[in-house]
Amino acid sequence: MALSADLLRGYTDTIILRQLSHADSYGYRISKQVSLISQGGLEMKEATLYTAFRRLETAGLIRSYWGDETTGARRRYYAITEAGLEKLNQDCAAWEETKIMMDRLLKEDVE
Amino acid sequence: MALSADLLRGYTDTIILRQLSHADSYGYRISKQVSLISQGGLEMKEATLYTAFRRLETAGLIRSYWGDETTGARRRYYAITEAGLEKLNQDCAAWEETKIMMDRLLKEDVE
DNA sequence: TGATATACATTGACAGGCGAGGTATATAGA
DNA sequence: TCTATATACCTCGCCTGTCAATGTATATCA
Numbered sequence: 243m244a245l246s247a248d249l250l251r252g253y254t255d256t257i258i259l260r261q262l263s264h265a266d267s268y269g270y271r272i273s274k275q276v277s278l279i280s281q282g283g284l285e286m287k288e289a290t291l292y293t294a295f296r297r298l299e300t301a302g303l304i305r306s307y308w309g310d311e312t313t314g315a316r317r318r319y320y321a322i323t324e325a326g327l328e329k330l331n332q333d334c335a336a337w338e339e340t341k342i343m344m345d346r347l348l349k350e351d352v353e
Numbered sequence: 354m355a356l357s358a359d360l361l362r363g364y365t366d367t368i369i370l371r372q373l374s375h376a377d378s379y380g381y382r383i384s385k386q387v388s389l390i391s392q393g394g395l396e397m398k399e400a401t402l403y404t405a406f407r408r409l410e411t412a413g414l415i416r417s418y419w420g421d422e423t424t425g426a427r428r429r430y431y432a433i434t435e436a437g438l439e440k441l442n443q444d445c446a447a448w449e450e451t452k453i454m455m456d457r458l459l460k461e462d463v464e
Numbered sequence: 465t466g467a468t469a470t471a472c473a474t475t476g477a478c479a480g481g482c483g484a485g486g487t488a489t490a491t492a493g494a
Numbered sequence: 495t496c497t498a499t500a501t502a503c504c505t506c507g508c509c510t511g512t513c514a515a516t517g518t519a520t521a522t523c524a
Contacts, residue, residue: 252510
């Protein structure tokens with residue numbers, strides 16, 4: 243990822259889960275979507291992306307299947323699972339808390 | 354750190370710089386302050402903290418000196434440098450952008 | 465024919481977080 | 495007096511996530 247790369251470490255998974263919560267998708271597309279939505283601010287590197295897919299699938303948060311494209315490069319599609327949706331909700335809640343916490347840590351003056 | 358540990362990776366430095374922007378401080382105190390301000394949500398581990406101090410000092414963003422306590426354990430104080438203040442400003446700006454980006458990635462629906 | 469876009473995947477280096485361990489001083493209580 | 499607890503410092507080595515580099519294959523367009 244670019245820009246605040248390290249900050250978002252660990253939220254890669256959440257971002258992917260969120261994209262999959264719209265509809266099944268595949269690596270290349272998710273990577274483009276993320277660039278688009280973040281207006282170029284965040285670029286998920288392929289290595290990072292595919293590592294995350296493996297991690298998420300192992301954890302049972304997503305599952306994958308090969309698309310039946312008759313033309314062009316084959317695509318491995320990913321779908322979010324029930325557990326994945328739960329995780330997404332948790333992560334989003336955690337993100338809200340993190341924002342509040344960080345804002346306090348970065349702005350608030352100490353007693 | 355607890356909770357969103359991984360997310361804050363890389364922002365450890367920023368949090369420390371912010372604390373030092375109030376006044377010179379030392380490891381143990383900063384760690385307590387962070388717990389206090391974040392209401393226990395974020396606990397900076399000592400290993401993390403001292404690693405960060407080394408990193409920041411090497412980078413010229415802070416400097417250190419021994420306190421002249423005549424009683425109790427000795428303290429190594431840290432002070433933020435001019436470069437550190439600049440870095441802090443940049444990081445805070447980056448944080449604001451990151452929030453916007455993440456909110457878009459986690460909430461906004463794709464086209 | 466060669467460049468570019470689509471689409472997948474792995475390997476190995478690197479960096480940051482942190483558990484576990486260690487040192488030393490001061491104080492309060494049993 | 496001895497022990498526990500708080501204050502205060504520090505390092506080693508493991509683990510995990512990111513990512514540059516590299517490799518594969520298909521389709522399109524100049």
